[in-house]
Amino acid sequence: MTAGARDDARWMAAAVALADGARGLTTPNPNVGCLVVRDGAVIARGATAAGGRPHAEAIALASAGDAAAGATVYVTLEPCAHVSDRGPACATLLRDAAPARVVVALADPDPRTAGRGIALLRDAGIAVDVGIAADDARRAMAPWLMRLEHGRPFVTLKLAMSLDGCIALADGSSRWITGTRARMHGHLERARHDAILVGRGTLDADAPRLDVRIEGLENRSPHRLVLTSGAAPDRWQALASPEVIADLAGIESILVEGGAGAASAFLAADLVDRLLIYRAPILIGDGLRALGAIGLADLASAHRRWVCVDHRELGSDTLDVYERARSEGCTASSGKVGTGFPPG
Ligand code: ZN
Numbered sequence: 001m002t003a004g005a006r007d008d009a010r011w012m013a014a015a016v017a018l019a020d021g022a023r024g025l026t027t028p029n030p031n032v033g034c035l036v037v038r039d040g041a042v043i044a045r046g047a048t049a050a051g052g053r054p055h056a057e058a059i060a061l062a063s064a065g066d067a068a069a070g071a072t073v074y075v076t077l078e079p080c081a082h083v084s085d086r087g088p089a090c091a092t093l094l095r096d097a098a099p100a101r102v103v104v105a106l107a108d109p110d111p112r113t114a115g116r117g118i119a120l121l122r123d124a125g126i127a128v129d130v131g132i133a134a135d136d137a138r139r140a141m142a143p144w145l146m147r148l149e150h151g152r153p154f155v156t157l158k159l160a161m162s163l164d165g166c167i168a169l170a171d172g173s174s175r176w177i178t179g180t181r182a183r184m185h186g187h188l189e190r191a192r193h194d195a196i197l198v199g200r201g202t203l204d205a206d207a208p209r210l211d212v213r214i215e216g217l218e219n220r221s222p223h224r225l226v227l228t229s230g231a232a233p234d235r236w237q238a239l240a241s242p243e244v245i246a247d248l249a250g251i252e253s254i255l256v257e258g259g260a261g262a263a264s265a266f267l268a269a270d271l272v273d274r275l276l277i278y279r280a281p282i283l284i285g286d287g288l289r290a291l292g293a294i295g296l297a298d299l300a301s302a303h304r305r306w307v308c309v310d311h312r313e314l315g316s317d318t319l320d321v322y323e324r325a326r327s328e329g330c331t332a333s334s335g336k337v338g339t340g341f342p343p344g
Pocket of ligand 1: 091
């Protein structure tokens with residue numbers, strides 16, 4: 001790798017981190033990160049604002065002012081080319097700011113832009129490079145991409161369990177299987193999703209606890225879904241089956257929190273895109289298993305479905321993050337995006 005390519009990778013990783021920090025805040029717009037770099041130093045940065053506007057590039061360029069002229073701009077998604085009544089197109093803003101070069105991680109699959117943002121910049125004589133850290137950018141924007149490309153929310157399944165795969169004692173008691181850091185991480189993940197989903201049994205047992213309890217993030221408690229054929233209580237929305245998630249307006253990411261029935265139903269429907277496995281160093285033995293039947297035909301079909309993309313220690317517990325290996329999109333790469341806390 002040349003020094004220039006190393007610099008590009010480093011700056012784009014920082015832009016992806018900005019994008020990742022806005023995850024769960026920008027629906028229905030993509031969570032984008034943008035850096036303006038000049039003479040080897042960051043002079044401005046931006047991430048898509050809560051609610052989706054202003055866009056990352058608009059924030060970064062406003063902060064850079066005239067210093068953006070001749071600089072290099074790193075952005076995780078192709079700048080938008082469509083004018084909205086909520087603001088000008090970022091490709092136009094960039095062209096007017098006249099950076100020497102724009103580095104883009106991912107071309108925009110949105111048909112309203114789809115290459116036109118890049119073309120507009122190149123036509124203005126600005127050098128544009130596309131594809132730097134594309135897998136990491138794709139991972140940071142996975143919910144938005146899932147809605148755009150597959151018409152449904154991105155689903156993460158969280159399992160907090162013992163070394164031997166139990167989520168509760170035989171009597172159902174499940175509090176404090178994992179320690180404080182793992183539980184705080186779980187709360188952070190709640191804050192980064194548009195909705196959480198539980199099965200009816202978990203709702204009845206744990207309803208008061210299903211919110212975000214991190215100082216400063218209490219108001220990030222997501223929309224609440226319950227998988228049930230019956231009616232939902234106040235402030236909860238009932239889903240009759242996993243398949244109906246596609247109909248949820250304004251929801252791009254769902255965190256499935258259990259119990260075993262809801263987790264198994266989503267896995268059986270092949271509607272889990274990401275697994276968060278929190279594991280405590282304890283053995284339970286005769287407890288409640290994390291999963292029931294998931295419709296597995298044979299052992300061969302269980303293999304090559306999940307790729308580990310992150311592993312870290314949270315106090316005495318561990319977190320392993322897996323992604324569903326599908327033919328396109330979220331396949332294996334070395335990214336370390338989207339798990340919240342820094343390592344160790
Ligand atoms: Zn834009």
